[in-house]
Amino acid sequence: xxxxxxxxxxxDDILKKMVDTVDHSKDEIFQIGEQCRNDFESLTNELKxxxxxxxxxxxxxxxxxxxxxxxRRRLSEVSKHFQTYSEDxxxxxxxxxHDLQMKLSINRQQEQQLRQRRDELERRLLxxxxxxxxxxxxxxxxxxxxxxxxxxxxxxxxxxxDAKQRQDFxxxxxxxxxxxxxxLSREIHDGPAQMxxxxxxxxxxxxxxxRERGAAEALNEIRDLKRMVRSALYEVRRxxxxxxxxxxxxxxxxxxxxxxxxxxxxxxxxxxxQFTNLGLEKRLPSKYxxxxxxxxxxxxxxxxxxxxxxxxxxxxxxxxxKVTVIIKDxxxxxxxxxxxxxxxxxxxxxxxxxxxxxxxxxDSKLGAGTTVFIKVPLTM
Numbered sequence: 247x248x249x250x251x252x253x254x255x256x257x258d259d260i261l262k263k264m265v266d267t268v269d270h271s272k273d274e275i276f277q278i279g280e281q282c283r284n285d286f287e288s289l290t291n292e293l294k295x296x297x298x299x300x301x302x303x304x305x306x307x308x309x310x311x312x313x314x315x316x317x318r319r320r321l322s323e324v325s326k327h328f329q330t331y332s333e334d335x336x337x338x339x340x341x342x343x344h345d346l347q348m349k350l351s352i353n354r355q356q357e358q359q360l361r362q363r364r365d366e367l368e369r370r371l372l373x374x375x376x377x378x379x380x381x382x383x384x385x386x387x388x389x390x391x392x393x394x395x396x397x398x399x400x401x402x403x404x405x406x407x408d409a410k411q412r413q414d415f416x417x418x419x420x421x422x423x424x425x426x427x428x429x430l431s432r433e434i435h436d437g438p439a440q441m442x443x444x445x446x447x448x449x450x451x452x453x454x455x456x457r458e459r460g461a462a463e464a465l466n467e468i469r470d471l472k473r474m475v476r477s478a479l480y481e482v483r484r485x486x487x488x489x490x491x492x493x494x495x496x497x498x499x500x501x502x503x504x505x506x507x508x509x510x511x512x513x514x515x516x517x518x519x520q521f522t523n524l525g526l527e528k529r530l531p532s533k534y535x536x537x538x539x540x541x542x543x544x545x546x547x548x549x550x551x552x553x554x555x556x557x558x559x560x561x562x563x564x565x566x567x568k569v570t571v572i573i574k575d576x577x578x579x580x581x582x583x584x585x586x587x588x589x590x591x592x593x594x595x596x597x598x599x600x601x602x603x604x605x606x607x608x609d610s611k612l613g614a615g616t617t618v619f620i621k622v623p624l625t626m
Contacts, residue, residue, distance in 0.1 A: 272388035279381030286374045293367040300360045307353040314350050317343035445474055499535040500527045500562065503542060507560060514550055518557045525563035525570075534622065537598045538562075538569060541606075544595055545573040545618045553577025553616060571620040579610045 317339070324331050324339040331339075448471050456464035494502045500523050511519040529535075542560060549555050555577035563570045592608065599606045604622035 268388055268391050272385055275381050275384050275388065279378055279385065282374050282378045282381065286371060286378065289367055289371055289374065293364065293371065296360055296364045296367060300357065300364060303353060303357045303360060307350065307357060310346060310350040310353055314343070314346040317346045442478060445471060445478065448474065494535055494539055495532075498527075498529045499538055500564070502535075502539060503560065503562065506539075506543070507546070510546060510550070517550060517555055519546070520557070520559050522559070522561045523563075524561060525565055528564060530564070530569070530624070534569065534602065534624070537602055538571060538620070538622065541595055541598055541620055542571060542573060549573070549575040549577055549616065553579065555615070565624075567624055569620075569622045569624060571618075573618040573620075574615065575617075576615045579612050579614050579616050581612060582608060582610050 321339045321343040324336050328336055448467065452464050452467045452471065455467050504521055504523075507519045507521045511517065530538075542562075546558060546560070549558055553575050555575035558573070558575045561572045561574075596606060599620065599622070602622045603625075604620065606621075607619045608616065609619070610616035
């Protein structure tokens, strides 16, 4: 057995152990997340019951307070003119006032305890929500690692010269698809999924508003609910469009960029987006058109999401031997020396560029906007 063959088998054995360990860890974190979700749902139901109880106890307290004031007034009148009342009447007035005062005191204690329980539940729910988000984030990271470890990297070992080549090859195979999966997962979680959860909560609120405030107030809540549903529908359509615009296959890169940027400008009224084509308007191989479109898309979305720009300029130039794209915004900029925790957008862009043997540079300063310069050689 050759040394290279032996090294390949040793590496495969190490990979198997890594997969088993990561998979087991992922399952444990998933179970923690599921348990937290169950606890979150249980505490949410309990919080609803406690809030209803607080509302009920407050109403009872208000009623007891009114009755107690009347009883004390009655006792004061009997005490002042006790000679005109019998002993039984005086005792009855005293006992009634005392009984109502005791009930009111107990009611106030119940209200205080319920309020404390409500505040405690709200704090626990916030903590559970944070734990669930962290668990989901860790599971997502473990999924990326597992996808890498279980990819074609396990079958192409003998075709690669050493472990370093295997690692590079595996990364190139999975990075593109995993980046899209992560982006789509985040957009669905932060967009339609969150909106649908809000719609569900809002529907419960409408029922309560109708019972407590009447139909007019409930109708206003329904109008807000319709706007939320409309926003969710827009987000779903946008995500479907982002997966792969049909115009990219039918018309090519330049027309698709024009249409995409025009659409994005319509939905972001505070930002002007200008597109200029400086070169040829010709079709490119699919891998170039898809990658360049995604690079522009990611750059523009990053600017809109983080930079708060008033204007974004996109310039594209297709020549016989290369494609050049510049995306420039006048937003608040950022420090390129600092990497934001949990941010994979720029990393994904650089991976796309590496797959095309191109170059990307990002020039940004705080308060001075950002410029993304992309150059890709055409080897057709």
